[in-house]
Amino acid sequence: MSAVVNMTDVDLVRGTKNLLNQVSWTVQDSERWVVLGPNGAGKSTLLSIAAARLHPTRGAVEILDETLGRVDVFELRPRIGLTSAPLAEQIPARETVFDAVVSAAWGVAGRWRERYEQTDEDRAHELIKDWDLQRLIDRKFGSLSSGEKKRVLIARALMTDPELLLLDEPAAGLDVAGREDLVERLDQLAASENAPAVVMVTHHLEEVPPGFTHALLIREGSVVAAGPVGEVMTPQALSDTYGMPLKLVRVGKRFAAFRQD
Numbered sequence: 001m002s003a004v005v006n007m008t009d010v011d012l013v014r015g016t017k018n019l020l021n022q023v024s025w026t027v028q029d030s031e032r033w034v035v036l037g038p039n040g041a042g043k044s045t046l047l048s049i050a051a052a053r054l055h056p057t058r059g060a061v062e063i064l065d066e067t068l069g070r071v072d073v074f075e076l077r078p079r080i081g082l083t084s085a086p087l088a089e090q091i092p093a094r095e096t097v098f099d100a101v102v103s104a105a106w107g108v109a110g111r112w113r114e115r116y117e118q119t120d121e122d123r124a125h126e127l128i129k130d131w132d133l134q135r136l137i138d139r140k141f142g143s144l145s146s147g148e149k150k151r152v153l154i155a156r157a158l159m160t161d162p163e164l165l166l167l168d169e170p171a172a173g174l175d176v177a178g179r180e181d182l183v184e185r186l187d188q189l190a191a192s193e194n195a196p197a198v199v200m201v202t203h204h205l206e207e208v209p210p211g212f213t214h215a216l217l218i219r220e221g222s223v224v225a226a227g228p229v230g231e232v233m234t235p236q237a238l239s240d241t242y243g244m245p246l247k248l249v250r251v252g253k254r255f256a257a258f259r260q261d
């Protein structure tokens with residue numbers, strides 16, 4: 001077991017505000033984490049640091065055995081798969097599904113004159129098959145449904161065979177069937193032997209795949225609780241995180257939360 005993310009006493013300051021406050025967090029390669037917290041808690045900020053796209057104001061961050069501030073982030077980023085709404089917006093609407101996936105090999109959003117190796121094209125085909133996108137392979141990204149776009153984005157994030165996969169609200173905007181389909185796929189990914197370490201940010205407890213092992217709860221930039229799902233996902237910790245008394249419902253290995261009357 002080795003740490004893929006190791007943050008120590010991380011602060012992220014913008015103006016007079018601490019977006020992150022003394023965050024210490026370690027993700028091991030075998031772990032699958034969910035990050036939960038209210039709007040504006042700092043979830044995306046935390047993920048951006050783990051993705052080597054943002055530097056902390058104070059504190060130490062190690063990602064895949066490299067220290068932020070001492071590593072060339074352009075060499076580190078291909079080792080990290082990331083999906084987020086801002087990244088999705090960078091993909092041109094006219095890009096085909098195949099190009100949206102294969103172009104991650106060059107780290108570009110929008111295929112132009114790059115030359116792709118046969119191994120890149122084979123990898124893209126494999127991912128397109130794994131994520132059930134074959135019938136959409138020539139379709140324009142902009143013409144896809146939300147659920148189809150989410151699958152393309154995850155396939156794209158896996159293109160470089162990353163050691164760390166970061167998913168920022170991958171199920172946002174999906175209907176119940178789309179959400180359940182994605183949760184099952186993420187669960188399968190989490191269970192697969194060759195899978196990278198995964199960190200997923202979400203707003204909804206129903207979206208936590210059953211195979212996810214750890215949870216980090218964050219409020220106003222500070223960690224409320226972090227550790228194994230069974231220990232961290234308690235009504236008290238969730239109530240503290242969201243500032244509202246919450247009832248936690250478990251259905252098998254799935255969760256849902258409601259206001260406590």
Ligand SMILES: Nc1ncnc2c1ncn2[C@@H]1O[C@H](COP(=O)(O)OP(=O)(O)OP(=O)(O)O)[C@@H](O)[C@H]1O
Nearest residue numbers: 014015017019037038039040041042043044045046
């Ligand atoms: N560049 C910036 N300057 C000042 N404040 C910022 C900046 N970027 C983000 N923030 C603020 O930092 C806080 C945390 O933002 P972040 O996007 O990380 O939260 P989040 O938990 O992902 O929220 P949400 O669930 O709504 O997506 C928010 O209050 C946001 O307005």
